[in-house]
Amino acid sequence: MSCLANISQVAETLKQKSNSRGLKLEPISVNKLDAKFREGILARMEGEDLKRCLGCGTCSAGCLVREVDKNYNPRQIARRVLLGMKDYFKEKPEIPYSCNLCELCQKTCPYGVNIGELCLVLRELLVEAGIGPLPAHKVINDDVEWALSPTFALSLPDPDAAKCKRAFFTGCNLPAYSPSLTMATYDYLREKLPGTGIILRCCGAPYHGLGEHSLFKETMGGLEHEMSKLGASELIVPCPDCYRTLKRATPSFELKTLYEVLVEVGVPQLLQNGHATFSLHDSCTARWEANFQDSVRELVKLSGHEIEELPHSRELTLCCGQGGLILPLNPMRVFSLTKERVAEAHFDMLAYCAVCRETLSVHKPSLHVLDLLFNPNWEKDMRKPPNKPSVRKDNQSLLKSLLMERGRTA
Numbered sequence: 001m002s003c004l005a006n007i008s009q010v011a012e013t014l015k016q017k018s019n020s021r022g023l024k025l026e027p028i029s030v031n032k033l034d035a036k037f038r039e040g041i042l043a044r045m046e047g048e049d050l051k052r053c054l055g056c057g058t059c060s061a062g063c064l065v066r067e068v069d070k071n072y073n074p075r076q077i078a079r080r081v082l083l084g085m086k087d088y089f090k091e092k093p094e095i096p097y098s099c100n101l102c103e104l105c106q107k108t109c110p111y112g113v114n115i116g117e118l119c120l121v122l123r124e125l126l127v128e129a130g131i132g133p134l135p136a137h138k139v140i141n142d143d144v145e146w147a148l149s150p151t152f153a154l155s156l157p158d159p160d161a162a163k164c165k166r167a168f169f170t171g172c173n174l175p176a177y178s179p180s181l182t183m184a185t186y187d188y189l190r191e192k193l194p195g196t197g198i199i200l201r202c203c204g205a206p207y208h209g210l211g212e213h214s215l216f217k218e219t220m221g222g223l224e225h226e227m228s229k230l231g232a233s234e235l236i237v238p239c240p241d242c243y244r245t246l247k248r249a250t251p252s253f254e255l256k257t258l259y260e261v262l263v264e265v266g267v268p269q270l271l272q273n274g275h276a277t278f279s280l281h282d283s284c285t286a287r288w289e290a291n292f293q294d295s296v297r298e299l300v301k302l303s304g305h306e307i308e309e310l311p312h313s314r315e316l317t318l319c320c321g322q323g324g325l326i327l328p329l330n331p332m333r334v335f336s337l338t339k340e341r342v343a344e345a346h347f348d349m350l351a352y353c354a355v356c357r358e359t360l361s362v363h364k365p366s367l368h369v370l371d372l373l374f375n376p377n378w379e380k381d382m383r384k385p386p387n388k389p390s391v392r393k394d395n396q397s398l399l400k401s402l403l404m405e406r407g408r409t410a
């Protein structure tokens with residue numbers, strides 16, 4: 001059977017399936033369909049799940065992006081790829097760049113189809129075609145370049161230990177949120193686990209998320225190099241986005257979440273701020289990571305506070321709104337998505353991703369779980385609005401100066 005005949009058959013089957021569910025399809029020009037496009041995408045995706053898509057629309061029904069923007073439709077994305085509608089995504093590159101990459105659809109789809117992964121592959125193809133990333137994404141690439149430059153990037157061994165066994169990888173967002181919190185966390189790790197070094201730099205997740213595969217590979221190579229320079233074999237990571245990205249890149253070193261390490265070594269002396277209940281936001285990037293979810297809950301308990309479980313939590317969690325780097329393309333959409341997320345919460349919110357904390361705080365008082373352990377002013381700071389971009393950069397530079405200063409006086 002020729003490719004064209006094959007794709008026509010797929011088109012007919014999908015049309016019948018969709019019609020039987022009362023869904024309207026736009027006319028499709030068979031001459032514009034490209035089976036190689038479809039096969040190429042299937043080859044890049046893990047597993048065969050996409051082929052089994054039956055057009056049921058469960059992914060669309062649960063997708064928050066779809067809820068706030070009816071032009072975005074995960075079911076239609078799957079269908080167009082299966083039909084081989086190559087030109088469609090070139091004409092509308094903003095479609096794959098609108099996905100939060102939150103993977104809720106993979107959880108809800110009867111066949112486990114991951115439209116987030118599909119959008120990531122489409123982004124990679126757009127980059128290869130010279131279309132992606134889009135002009136609005138320049139600000140993201142500039143930020144990554146900055147976070148990889150000597151203005152911020154730094155790797156230091158523990159000044160008080162002869163050998164560096166492991167490193168604390170701050171990522172860019174925790175230092176941008178609070179250099180003092182990052183420093184207090186690192187000092188506590190060094191006290192409990194002598195021989196813990198520190199690495200400040202970007203993990204490359206934004207390159208990965210925009211589909212810039214070769215830049216991501218280069219960044220990953222840089223991190224491997226820093227680890228071998230320090231002689232460290234284990235990386236402790238606070239950010240679920242860094243963790244997911246690094247884990248999927250199968251690094252040569254061992255990865256641990258900061259929160260499981262803190263449960264293992266024990267929490268610091270309790271801060272005397274009384275007892276509070278928080279609505280806990282699980283990061284979408286930690287959707288499949290029970291180690292993040294369980295250890296954060298344990299830390300909240302150990303710090304003397306309580307949590308409200310949101311209707312969408314753990315594997316069913318919703319994105320804070322910023323996932324998939326969608327902010328520069330459509331800030332108002334992020335505002336609406338966050339509003340939806342926050343609407344489930346009856347209490348002030350608690351997150352374990354610095355970007356989530358900053359995003360949620362636009363609508364509701366919010367904290368990072370590390371605030372409950374290391375920030376004596378958390379009650380006041382809970383009401384702080386998100387940091388402006390210039391403050392974020394100042395905070396990142398400040399952390400580097402503090403560490404350099406300490407290195408000089410050690």
Ligand code: SF4
Pocket residue numbers: 052053054055056057058059060074075078108109110111112113
């Ligand atoms: S939920 Fe799964 S099977 Fe249903 S339309 Fe979406 S991707 Fe296809």
Ligand code: SF4
Pocket residue numbers: 062063064065066074098099100101102103104105106115116117119
């Ligand atoms: S990954 Fe998230 S935003 Fe993207 S289609 Fe799936 S549910 Fe929607």
Ligand code: SF4
Pocket residue numbers: 240241282283284285286318319320321322323324353355356
């Ligand atoms: S900011 Fe937080 S919730 Fe949003 S994508 Fe990143 S990890 Fe997920």
